[in-house]
Amino acid sequence: MELKQQYLTAEEFATTFNLSKQYTRSLARKGVIPSEKFGNTWLIDRSIMSDRKFLFSVFPDVEDQKCQLKEDKIIALSFFSGAMGLDYGIGQAGIHFRLASEIDPNARKTILLNHPDIGLIGDIEKYSGDQIREYAGIAKETKIDLMVGGPPCQAFSTAGKREGFNDERGNVFLTFIDRIFELKPTVAVIENVRGLLSAPLTHRPHTQRGFGYPPLTPEEEKGRALAYIISLLEKGGYNVSFNLYNSANFGSPQIRERIVIFCTKNRKAPYLVPTHSVNGEYNLPKWRTFREVTDNLEEETLEYLSFPEYRLKYYRMLKAGQYWKNLPAEIQKEAMGASYFAGGGKTGFYRRLAWDKPSPTLVTDPTMPATDLAHPDKDRPLSIQEYMRIQEFPDTWKLWGSLKDRYRQIGNAVPVSLGKAIGNHIQKLLTDEPIEKFDGFNYSRYKNTSDIKFRELMHKREKVKKQPILDF
Numbered sequence: 001m002e003l004k005q006q007y008l009t010a011e012e013f014a015t016t017f018n019l020s021k022q023y024t025r026s027l028a029r030k031g032v033i034p035s036e037k038f039g040n041t042w043l044i045d046r047s048i049m050s051d052r053k054f055l056f057s058v059f060p061d062v063e064d065q066k067c068q069l070k071e072d073k074i075i076a077l078s079f080f081s082g083a084m085g086l087d088y089g090i091g092q093a094g095i096h097f098r099l100a101s102e103i104d105p106n107a108r109k110t111i112l113l114n115h116p117d118i119g120l121i122g123d124i125e126k127y128s129g130d131q132i133r134e135y136a137g138i139a140k141e142t143k144i145d146l147m148v149g150g151p152p153c154q155a156f157s158t159a160g161k162r163e164g165f166n167d168e169r170g171n172v173f174l175t176f177i178d179r180i181f182e183l184k185p186t187v188a189v190i191e192n193v194r195g196l197l198s199a200p201l202t203h204r205p206h207t208q209r210g211f212g213y214p215p216l217t218p219e220e221e222k223g224r225a226l227a228y229i230i231s232l233l234e235k236g237g238y239n240v241s242f243n244l245y246n247s248a249n250f251g252s253p254q255i256r257e258r259i260v261i262f263c264t265k266n267r268k269a270p271y272l273v274p275t276h277s278v279n280g281e282y283n284l285p286k287w288r289t290f291r292e293v294t295d296n297l298e299e300e301t302l303e304y305l306s307f308p309e310y311r312l313k314y315y316r317m318l319k320a321g322q323y324w325k326n327l328p329a330e331i332q333k334e335a336m337g338a339s340y341f342a343g344g345g346k347t348g349f350y351r352r353l354a355w356d357k358p359s360p361t362l363v364t365d366p367t368m369p370a371t372d373l374a375h376p377d378k379d380r381p382l383s384i385q386e387y388m389r390i391q392e393f394p395d396t397w398k399l400w401g402s403l404k405d406r407y408r409q410i411g412n413a414v415p416v417s418l419g420k421a422i423g424n425h426i427q428k429l430l431t432d433e434p435i436e437k438f439d440g441f442n443y444s445r446y447k448n449t450s451d452i453k454f455r456e457l458m459h460k461r462e463k464v465k466k467q468p469i470l471d472f
Helices: 002-006 010-016 021-030 048-049 050-058 087-094 105-114 129-136 168-183 222-235 290-294 309-315 329-341 382-392 401-410 416-431 453-468
Strands: 007-009 035-038 041-044 076-079 097-101 119-121 146-149 185-193 239-246 259-266
Touching: 007 010, 007 048, 010 021, 010 041, 021 041, 041 048, 048 050, 050 105, 076 168, 087 097, 087 146, 087 416, 097 129, 105 119, 105 401, 119 129, 119 239, 119 401, 119 453, 146 168, 168 222, 185 416, 222 239, 222 259, 239 453, 259 416, 290 329, 290 382, 382 401
Parallel strands: 076 097, 076 146, 097 119, 146 185
Antiparallel strands: 007 041, 035 041, 185 259, 239 259
16 A cells, blocks of 8 residues: 555556656656566656656646636736746836746746746637636636736847738737737736837838839838837727836846836836946946856856857957957958958957946857857856846746757846836836936937837828928
8 A cells, every 4th residue: 555655657657647658668667757667567656746857857848737826916927938037027026927928848847947836828829818817816807917028029120030010929919919908907018129119010021122112111111010019009098108228227237128118007107217327327326247246156167058169269369348350350351251241340259248347138049150148258158157147047046958948048038137127117007106207318228219209200200201292
């Protein structure tokens, strides 16, 4: 009897996890599943049933699950959650999430390793508002305070093809807006890349523009995707405000710009309250630096990818804060190859971080030639642990996957400090507290990125179109 309580047969394990008996016995024989053979029967210790790390290593994906948390004062839901950088930051402001939505298998495991009791769903397009409530453990009559999400940004990225809503990832953006209308949160927050400010609603390839082609239609003009989003949200009863925010202005040791859209049922949201400034303007502390957050890491404990030897040759010629243009003039063409003749500043090639400045924007792979992120002194890319410090995840945060998987999850995250600033803002919006204004503050490195300036620009374009064309 005691043996039966301690062990599962291979057949029972297979039934529990919807595996074939043959596959389960194969896992047992290979030692993947800790087990012992008694006669012709494999017996598996029941204790591994609650070992998430073991189960995650056996199964390619994890199942959706319903929230097991007690109801909080603020009812909050997260979508496109990734490694939960934004959610963790908002949590620092006292708002905790009942539900996460994510399709990436490794990120789903990361979510459950850090929040085992959270509700978890997959592709937002496959769940109605009622089903989302069910997984979040929220009754139909319970008011939802907050929905947060960063729909996939590649469709709008300035580095991509800019397909906008022609791209299926762009369409997920519209699905998210549909769910906002279904669930009716008091506040919804949408974060995205800078490219959203200039993305068209319909993309026309550059090879089909200019002489010999018809002029761009209104839908093909810059900014039309965002204008459409604003129009939808306002028709749905929300006040909309947004700006482009450099995370360094909120305490992050990283120069990373994200557009943050606040959709509110009550008053229109003012802009975020900065906590830092580049040179101490507005009596705020100066930007934080790479040295400040990584100085106490021990080199022998770090995990990182490697640069190929042929590129290390050039890195060894560079000091902290330098890049390819700091190589000897006679070496530059050799180091850059065909990229030497390409346009643009190419500042990401052979780039070493500076010790006493914030990091450049973290990318999903620090070894890619055009977006290198090398350590200031060591002949290697930034490590996983340095990535985590720059994005401000705690050292105890668990990430699931290979080195490349973990780099990608951290690189895609929103810096925690920016998340905390958003969380503090939400708290004040929900309680109708006054919010300090910083008139004239440079929230990002770019001009005319606020909702006010964006609306002015779109209005000006409309006026120009309506002017009569004089035929000389």
